[in-house]
Amino acid sequence: MNKDMTTLKLCLTALAAMLGVATAMAQTEKKDTVDYSLNLQEFVVKSTAPRTKMRNGAMVTRIVGSPLESAGSVEDMLSRVPGMMRMGGQLQVIGKGSPIYYINGRKVQDLEELKRLRSQDIREVEVVNSPGAAYDASVNAVVKIKTRRQQGEGLSGRFDVSDEQALKSGNNNLTSTLNLNYRHEGFDFFGGVTFQNDYLDGYRSLLEQNTYLKQNTNSIVSHTQTGYTQSDQKFSRMFFNAGANWQFDDDNFIGVKLERGIWLKNRYWFEMEEDVLRNGMKEDYLKSESDIKYKNPNTLLVNAYYNGKIGKWGIDANVDYYSQCDKNDNHVNEQAMSGMRTVESMTENKSHLFAARLIAEHPLWTGKLQLGGEMTTVCRDNDYRISGVDNIFDRMSKVNEQNYAAFFEYGIMIPKAGMLTLGMRYEHVAFDFDDKTDPMRSVKRNHDDFFPSLSFGTRLGDLQMQLSYGIKTTRPSYYQLRSEIDYSSKYTLQTGNPLLENEIRHTLDLSGRWKWIAFNVNYLHIKDAIYDWTTPYDDNGVVMIGMVNFDRPIDVFSAFVNVSPTVGVWTTSNTVGVQKQWLSFNLDDPREATGRRHVNYDKPMLIFNSDNAFRLKHDWQLELNSQFYSKAHYRNVKLMQAYWNLTAAVQKSFLKDKSLVVRLSVADIFNTAKQDALLDLGNYTLLKGDVFGEGRGNYSFHRVSLSVRYAFNATKSKYKGKGAGQDVIKRL
Numbered sequence: 001m002n003k004d005m006t007t008l009k010l011c012l013t014a015l016a017a018m019l020g021v022a023t024a025m026a027q028t029e030k031k032d033t034v035d036y037s038l039n040l041q042e043f044v045v046k047s048t049a050p051r052t053k054m055r056n057g058a059m060v061t062r063i064v065g066s067p068l069e070s071a072g073s074v075e076d077m078l079s080r081v082p083g084m085m086r087m088g089g090q091l092q093v094i095g096k097g098s099p100i101y102y103i104n105g106r107k108v109q110d111l112e113e114l115k116r117l118r119s120q121d122i123r124e125v126e127v128v129n130s131p132g133a134a135y136d137a138s139v140n141a142v143v144k145i146k147t148r149r150q151q152g153e154g155l156s157g158r159f160d161v162s163d164e165q166a167l168k169s170g171n172n173n174l175t176s177t178l179n180l181n182y183r184h185e186g187f188d189f190f191g192g193v194t195f196q197n198d199y200l201d202g203y204r205s206l207l208e209q210n211t212y213l214k215q216n217t218n219s220i221v222s223h224t225q226t227g228y229t230q231s232d233q234k235f236s237r238m239f240f241n242a243g244a245n246w247q248f249d250d251d252n253f254i255g256v257k258l259e260r261g262i263w264l265k266n267r268y269w270f271e272m273e274e275d276v277l278r279n280g281m282k283e284d285y286l287k288s289e290s291d292i293k294y295k296n297p298n299t300l301l302v303n304a305y306y307n308g309k310i311g312k313w314g315i316d317a318n319v320d321y322y323s324q325c326d327k328n329d330n331h332v333n334e335q336a337m338s339g340m341r342t343v344e345s346m347t348e349n350k351s352h353l354f355a356a357r358l359i360a361e362h363p364l365w366t367g368k369l370q371l372g373g374e375m376t377t378v379c380r381d382n383d384y385r386i387s388g389v390d391n392i393f394d395r396m397s398k399v400n401e402q403n404y405a406a407f408f409e410y411g412i413m414i415p416k417a418g419m420l421t422l423g424m425r426y427e428h429v430a431f432d433f434d435d436k437t438d439p440m441r442s443v444k445r446n447h448d449d450f451f452p453s454l455s456f457g458t459r460l461g462d463l464q465m466q467l468s469y470g471i472k473t474t475r476p477s478y479y480q481l482r483s484e485i486d487y488s489s490k491y492t493l494q495t496g497n498p499l500l501e502n503e504i505r506h507t508l509d510l511s512g513r514w515k516w517i518a519f520n521v522n523y524l525h526i527k528d529a530i531y532d533w534t535t536p537y538d539d540n541g542v543v544m545i546g547m548v549n550f551d552r553p554i555d556v557f558s559a560f561v562n563v564s565p566t567v568g569v570w571t572t573s574n575t576v577g578v579q580k581q582w583l584s585f586n587l588d589d590p591r592e593a594t595g596r597r598h599v600n601y602d603k604p605m606l607i608f609n610s611d612n613a614f615r616l617k618h619d620w621q622l623e624l625n626s627q628f629y630s631k632a633h634y635r636n637v638k639l640m641q642a643y644w645n646l647t648a649a650v651q652k653s654f655l656k657d658k659s660l661v662v663r664l665s666v667a668d669i670f671n672t673a674k675q676d677a678l679l680d681l682g683n684y685t686l687l688k689g690d691v692f693g694e695g696r697g698n699y700s701f702h703r704v705s706l707s708v709r710y711a712f713n714a715t716k717s718k719y720k721g722k723g724a725g726q727d728v729i730k731r732l
Contacts, residue, residue: 051564051573052082054513056419057130057457057466059083059520063122064148067571067613070119070621070651070663073162073707074145075111077119079627080611082518082562082575083127084143086627086645093127094577094607095522095558099141113239115175118160118709120661123148129520130455130468130509133407133423134359134372137451137473140505156181156713164705168671170201171703188255191242200233206689207274211536211543213683214590223541225286225491227274235266235294252308259301266294272489276541287335288489297326314361322353332388334490343388343487351380351478367412370423376403384484392493395484396436404428409453418458425451433481433498441483443498449473465512474503476530480547488545493537497547501528516564524556531636534684543684555582560607573611580604581633587682597682605632605639619653623665627673638678640687645673645701661709668701 051068052061061081063069071077079086085094091114093099101108108114128142135142161176179192208226215221243257269291276284299322306317332343359372380399386392409423428448435441451473457466482496506525512518533548560577582602589597611625627645649665667673679686 051516051566051571052513052518052562054457054464054466054511054518055126057128057455057468057511058144059127059129059511059513059518061125061127063119063124067611067615067621067623068119069122070613070623070661073115074117074119074122075114077122078114078125078143080573080609080625081125081127082564082573083129083520083560085575085577085607085609085629093129093141093143094520094560094575095524095556095579096129096141099127099143100135100139101143101145103145104147117145118158120709120711121147121158129511129522130453130466130470130507131472132421132453132455132470133409133425133451134370136374136405137425137427137449137471138475140472140474153183153185154713156183156711158709158711160707160709162705162707164703166703168702169203170199171203172199174198186247188245188247189243190245192240194239195236196238197236198233200231203232204228204230207687209543209684209686211541211684212590213536213539214595215539220590221539222277222279223491224277224280225274225541226277227272227286230271232269233267236264237266238262238264252306254306254308256302256304259299259303261299263294263297266297268292268294276491278541284337285335286490289333291331293329293331295327295329297324297328299324312362316357316359318355318357320353320355322351322355324351325349332487332489336490341388341490343386345384345386345487347484348383349380351378353378364410365412367410370409372407374403374405377401380478382482382484384482386487389487392485392487394437395482397483398434398436399478399481400430400432400434402430418456421453421455421457423453425453427451429475433483435483435498438483441498447502463512463514465510468507468509468511470507472505472507474505474530476500476502476547480530485544491540491542492545493542494545500530500547501549503528503530503549516566518562518564519560521559522557524554526554526556529554534679534681534686536683552584556580569615571613571615573609575607575609577607578604579607579632581635583633583636585636585682587680589682599680599682601633601636601638603631603633603638605634606630619658621649621651623647623649623651625649636679636681638680640676640678641674643673643675644670646670659711663705663707663709665705667703667705671702673701 051066052059054060059082061068063077068077068080071080075091078084078091083094085092090098101111101114103113103117123146126142126144126146128144131139131142157178157180159176159178162174164173166172174197175194177192177194179190181188181190183189206228208224210225211223213221213223238261240260240262241257243255245253245255247253269289271290272286272288274286275282276286302321304319306315308315327346327348330343330345330347332345334341334343353376355374355376357372357374359370361368361370363369378399378401382395382397382399384395386394405425405427407423407425409421411419411421413419426449428446430446431444433443451471453468453470455466455468457464459465476497480496480500481498483498484495486494488494504527508523510521512520528549531548531550532545534543534545536542537544556579558577558579560575562573562575564571564573566572580602584598584600584602587597587599588595591597606629608628609626612623614622616622625647628643630642632639645667646669647665647667648669649663651661651663654660654662674689676687676689679688
């Protein structure tokens with residue numbers, strides 16, 4: 001005990017001495033006014049986070065801080081996001097086709113917005129291969145785009161201008177955008193304007209179409225049309241948007257937004273020149289010139305929303321009003337061996353939509369329950385008038401459609417297993433097509449359908465996986481449901497089909513991610529698929545282009561692997577994929593002894609995309625990107641040649657805050673982004689050069705692009721509106 005006390009006294013004495021020394025040092029420091037400090041060497045930990053990861057079964061790609069941040073437009077950026085590709089001029093999710101897009105929860109109405117928005121503004125992109133019950137049953141895939149979240153008060157803005165010039169044609173696209181935002185405390189006021197001027201000159205495409213008929217003598221008569229088409233287009237338009245947003249606490253937002261699209265000019269010229277052969281002998285010569293003037297194809301969208309929390313309930317409510325009016329006059333001058341003919345036609349469409357959607361979510365046990373409902377009402381009037389041709393008549397029709405939907409989705413975490421999510425969506429659709437010209441062609445029908453969804457996600461170390469199953473549908477567009485006959489030329493007519501049924505798709509999807517390797521495997525089983533179908537219209541070689549539902553199912557398999565490592569200044573993203581379909585027909589073909597021919601469309605498409613960026617000193621960036629897909633069968637079309645697009649770009653940021661960005665790129669360097677196609681329907685075949693050329697319209701791939709972007713201040717709109725009834729707007 002005495003030893004312990006002695007030891008304790010010694011310790012206390014030593015501690016007192018140390019404190020005394022420290023006090024003396026402090027007094028000395030104060031007296032000498034010398035600041036003694038200890039500087040540690042900087043300790044830096046370097047690590048490269050995966051650019052793409054899985055979150056709730058979706059592939060999420062981080063854009064900010066990656067080479068994709070400098071891709072240019074959001075459209076260019078998306079074509080390089082793992083899991084996506086550009087098929088012709090159209091962005092697609094591999095194996096799923098065209099997705100719908102959301103920007104900060106707001107549905108993108110006009111895909112031109114993807115060209116106007118710049119990649120520098122994007123924080124991340126989420127690709128949802130298997131949308132659940134919360135989405136409309138017609139949605140194949142969803143791409144969610146989230147912009148950078150920056151704070152700040154006062155006025156901010158951004159100005160962008162870009163010009164794209166085709167290297168071997170008069171194709172030019174000039175776009176300029178100004179966006180402003182004023183923020184004060186919880187209020188946001190924002191607006192913007194975009195001007196776009198496009199010029200397409202001399203786009204040519206070769207074509208050859210054949211029809212085969214059997215005469216009473218059992219001899220085969222062939223009609224061949226061979227020649228070229230050429231199209232020219234000039235249009236300019238402006239887009240306006242304005243809105244307000246109020247964040248009255250950390251969890252609650254309310255706002256309204258208005259978008260207006262106005263066409264200043266839109267004129268389209270189309271020329272077709274061809275020889276018409278009967279059994280290989282020239283029978284006629286046709287030259288057709290069309291002058292189409294589009295008048296007032298304007299749009300208006302008003303969206304109001306509330307997004308927030310009431311107790312433990314999360315609420316997302318949206319109300320939309322959308323109107324669209326378009327009118328076009330088509331003047332056709334046609335020269336044939338039998339003489340001249342002038343055909344005049346006028347088409348006018350007026351559409352109105354009202355939609356409302358409410359989604360609520362609440363924690364339940366160890367998971368989350370989501371409930372929702374949606375209501376959409378559409379009214380569309382169509383007026384079609386034609387003169388100068390026999391056997392084609394005026395048409396007046398009206399479409400009324402109501403869609404009422406309700407859904408639930410529940411996700412629960414199973415300990416040591418993973419996340420199980422199940423959902424169910426019910427939709428009641430009342431469709432009324434009133435043909436005022438011919439009541440016998442009117443259609444009225446109701447659909448009551450259930451669309452289940454099921455998914456399970458798990459994690460094994462660094463490996464993340466999710467398996468999903470769901471049932472989806474595709475509803476025909478209102479244009480496909482039209483009843484009038486459009487006059488294209490003396491030998492080509494087009495029409496719709498009010499009797500088209502909805503497609504039904506069963507989809508099974510497996511997605512995964514391991515470090516910087518991502519993969520996806522998908523299987524589709526499609527019933528009542530909607531396709532273009534061309535048939536002989538008479539015995540003189542005239543054909544009718546229409547729409548049909550296939551009488552047999554289609555099976556489609558797709559798979560891809562994406563590898564995205566970073567090595568020093570080099571970041572590369574490489575996607576290897578395959579897409580194969582099983583589709584066959586028994587076609588009417590009088591050239592066969594049986595009068596029928598069996599055709600298979602099952603040649604797989606091989607896909608290889610490679611994006612490479614080099615981030616150099618002084619804010620320079622160099623890029624070399626490549627897209628390739630092989631010959632294949634795509635739906636009922638045979639793609640006759642491989643497609644390859646090689647693009648190079650250089651970019652430089654200026655000023656201390658890097659607010660000025662200049663980018664120069666050359667796309668499709670070797671002019672190989674083309675693909676001829678063959679359509680074989682038995683008694684009708686069509687061979688067409690560069691089948692995707694018209695699809696990309698005024699956006700030629702073989703081009704040079706220059707863009708300049710300047711941003712000041714740092715505020716971003718807090719607008720949270722998501723929109724309602726967006727699938728119907730797309731069909732309009």
